[in-house]
Amino acid sequence: MRYLPHTSDDIADMLRAVGAESLDDLFSSIPEDCRFKGELNLPQMTEWELYDHMAGLAGQMAASPEYRVFVGAGSYNHHIPSSVRYLISRSEFMTAYTPYQPEISQGTLQAIFEYQTLTARLLGMEVANASMYDGASALAEALLMAIRVGRGKKKTVAVSALIHPMYRKVIQTYFDPTDFKIVELPYRPDGTTDLSAADGIDDLAAIAVQSPNFFGCIEDVQAASDKAHGVSALSVVGFTEPLAFGLFRNPGSQGADIVCGEGQSMGIPQSFGGPGLGMFASLSKYVRNMPGRLIGQTTDEDGKRGYVLTLATREQHIRREKATSNICSNQGLCATLSTMYMASLGGTGIRQLARRNYDKAEYLKSELRKAGLKIPFGRASFNEFVAEFPEGSESSYDALVRKKIIAGIPMECYYGELRDHYLLCVTETMSKADMDELVREVK
Amino acid sequence: MKEISDIILVDGIKYAKDHEWARPEGDTVKIGVTDYAQDQLGDIVFVELPEVDSELEKGDEFGTLESTKAVSELYMPIGGKVVAINDALEDDPERVNKDPYAGGWMIVVEPSDPSDMDALMDKDAYLEMLKGL
Numbered sequence: 149m150r151y152l153p154h155t156s157d158d159i160a161d162m163l164r165a166v167g168a169e170s171l172d173d174l175f176s177s178i179p180e181d182c183r184f185k186g187e188l189n190l191p192q193m194t195e196w197e198l199y200d201h202m203a204g205l206a207g208q209m210a211a212s213p214e215y216r217v218f219v220g221a222g223s224y225n226h227h228i229p230s231s232v233r234y235l236i237s238r239s240e241f242m243t244a245y246t247p248y249q250p251e252i253s254q255g256t257l258q259a260i261f262e263y264q265t266l267t268a269r270l271l272g273m274e275v276a277n278a279s280m281y282d283g284a285s286a287l288a289e290a291l292l293m294a295i296r297v298g299r300g301k302k303k304t305v306a307v308s309a310l311i312h313p314m315y316r317k318v319i320q321t322y323f324d325p326t327d328f329k330i331v332e333l334p335y336r337p338d339g340t341t342d343l344s345a346a347d348g349i350d351d352l353a354a355i356a357v358q359s360p361n362f363f364g365c366i367e368d369v370q371a372a373s374d375k376a377h378g379v380s381a382l383s384v385v386g387f388t389e390p391l392a393f394g395l396f397r398n399p400g401s402q403g404a405d406i407v408c409g410e411g412q413s414m415g416i417p418q419s420f421g422g423p424g425l426g427m428f429a430s431l432s433k434y435v436r437n438m439p440g441r442l443i444g445q446t447t448d449e450d451g452k453r454g455y456v457l458t459l460a461t462r463e464q465h466i467r468r469e470k471a472t473s474n475i476c477s478n479q480g481l482c483a484t485l486s487t488m489y490m491a492s493l494g495g496t497g498i499r500q501l502a503r504r505n506y507d508k509a510e511y512l513k514s515e516l517r518k519a520g521l522k523i524p525f526g527r528a529s530f531n532e533f534v535a536e537f538p539e540g541s542e543s544s545y546d547a548l549v550r551k552k553i554i555a556g557i558p559m560e561c562y563y564g565e566l567r568d569h570y571l572l573c574v575t576e577t578m579s580k581a582d583m584d585e586l587v588r589e590v591k
Numbered sequence: 592m593k594e595i596s597d598i599i600l601v602d603g604i605k606y607a608k609d610h611e612w613a614r615p616e617g618d619t620v621k622i623g624v625t626d627y628a629q630d631q632l633g634d635i636v637f638v639e640l641p642e643v644d645s646e647l648e649k650g651d652e653f654g655t656l657e658s659t660k661a662v663s664e665l666y667m668p669i670g671g672k673v674v675a676i677n678d679a680l681e682d683d684p685e686r687v688n689k690d691p692y693a694g695g696w697m698i699v700v701e702p703s704d705p706s707d708m709d710a711l712m713d714k715d716a717y718l719e720m721l722k723g724l
Contacts, residue, residue, distance in 0.1 A: 436639070
C-alpha cells in the first residue's frame with residue numbers, strides 16, 4: 149500500500165470544508181496551556197553523530213546480555229530462532245491491520261488460520277480467535293464475554309489476587325463504567341488462589357485465575373473450573389507465560405471455558421514491554437459471544453482450498469454501537485511472528501524448551517534455599533518463583549544492580565505484605581554461571 | 592434483492608415497522624420476520640432467541656439475526672411473556688430465508704396487552720411503508 153501525503157492544496161480544501169482557518173484551529177479544544185509552544189530541542193547532528201548518540205543512550209540501559217536480568221513478571225526473555233526473525237522481515241507479512249477486503253489476502257488469512265490452529269492446540273481449546281492486543285485486554289474481554297454468555301443476568305466476576313496486578317487494573321478500567329462487579333479472591337499460604345472466597349456469590353458470571361499465576365505457581369485449574377461450573381459460571385483462565393503448557397497440563401484439559409493471555413513468549417521480542425499478543429480461545433459453543441474475528445478454511449467453486457473471514461460480525465465496523473468486541477484491529481504481525489515461532493519449535497521443541505526453563509528455575513530455587521533464603525510458596529512453579537531475601541534487602545538489591553545483576557522485581561509494590569520478597573525468573577537464556585553468581589552474591 | 596412487488600406478504604398477520612410479523616393463535620401470538628427482512632439480510636447463519644419465560648415489553652430486543660455480513664436485532668412487536676421458541680432454528684437457521692411466515696417463526700408470546708396488536712399494520716399499510724423506504 150502506498151502512502152500518499154496531502155498537498156497543501158488538499159489541506160486548504162479540507163480546512164475550508166470544515167470551516168477552520170488553520171490546522172491549529174483543529175486543536176482548539178485542547179487547553180492552551182497543554183499545547184507545546186516553541187521549538188523542539190532536536191540536536192543538529194549528522195547521521196553518524198546521531199548513531200553515536202543513540203548508542204550512548206542505549207549503553208545506559210540495563211539490558212541483557214551485559215546484565216543478568218532475572219525478571220519475568222509478564223514479559224519473558226527467550227531465544228528467538230534467526231529463521232523467525234528473517235521470515236517476519238519479509239514485506240508480504242508487514243501489513244498488520246484487519247484486512248477489510250480479506251479474501252484477496254489469502255496469504256494473510258492462511259497465516260492467521262495457522263495461528264488460530266496452533267494457539268488452540270497449545271491451550272487445549274476448541275477455537276481461538278485471530279488474536280487481540282495483549283494479555284490484559286484479552287482477559288478483560290474474556291470477563292465481559294462471560295457476562296454475555298450469562299445473558300447479562302449475572303453481574304459479578306471473581307478475580308484471583310494472583311492474576312498479574314496490571315491485568316487486574318485493566319479489568320478494573322473496563323468494568324468501572326458498567327454495573328458489573330469484581331470480587332477479588334485472596335491467595336493462600338501455598339501461593340495459589342483461595343477459591344472458597346467465591347462461595348455464596350449468587351450472581352457469579354465467571355471465576356478467573358491465572359496459571360502459572362503472578363507468583364509463578366501452578367494453580368489447580370480443574371478446581372477453579374469445578375467451582376465455577378457448580379454455580380453455572382464460566383471458568384476463565386489467564387496466563388502470562390504460555391510456554392508453561394509445554395510441560396504442565398493446559399487449561400483446556402482442566403475444564404476451562406475461556407483461556408486467554410499474553411503470547412509474547414512465543415517469539416515476540418520484549419521490546420520494552422510491547423507490543424504483545426493477546427491469545428484468546430474458547431469452547432466452540434460460545435463462539436458467537438467471542439470478541440474479535442475468526443478465519444475459516446473452505447473450498448471455492450473449483451474445489452480449491454481457500455480462507456475466508458468467517459466471523460467478524462461482532463466488530464465495530466459492522467455492528468457499530470452494538471459491537472461486542474472493541475478490538476477491531478490488532479497486531480497481526482505479532483500473531484504471524486508467534487505462528488512462525490510455534491511452527492519452528494513444534495510440539496516436541498516447545499516441550500523440551502519448557503522442560504529446560506523449569507529445570508533451570510528449579511536449580512536456582514534450590515541453590516537459593518541452600519544459601520539460606522526462604523521460598524515462601526510451596527506449590528510447583530514454572531520458570532519464576534518468589535524468594536524472600538534477608539531483611540533490609542533493598543541495599544543488597546541495589547548493590548547487585550551495580551554488579552549488573554537484576555535480582556527479580558520487588559513484590560512489595562504489588563503486595564504490601566510481601567516486604568523483602570522478590571519475583572525471580574529464569575528462562576533458557578540464563579546460564580548456570582549466571583545463576584551461581586547471583587547465589588554467591590546474596591549469600 | 593427482490594423488487595418490492597415481489598415481496599411475499601400474507602393475510603391474517605400484523606406487521607411491525609421493524610419488519611417483524613405477529614399472528615394471533617388462540618390466546619397467544621406467534622412472531623417472526625417478514626419476507627422483506629430475510630431478503631434484505633441474505634443468507635441467515637445464526638438466530639439468537641430469548642429464553643422461554645422471559646417477560647419482554649413492546650419494542651424490547653428479543654434476539655438477533657445474523658447473516659454472513661451483518662447482524663440485526665429483533666424487536667418485540669407487542670409486549671408479553673415468551674412461552675415457546677423455535678428450537679429448530681438453532682441447527683437450521685435458513686428456514687427464516689426459505690419459509691419466513693411458517694417454518695421460520697421465532698417465538699410465541701402471551702400478550703401482556705391485547706391492544707398492542709391493534710397498533711400494528713395490516714398487509715396493505717406495511718406494503719405502503721415498504722414502498723416509501
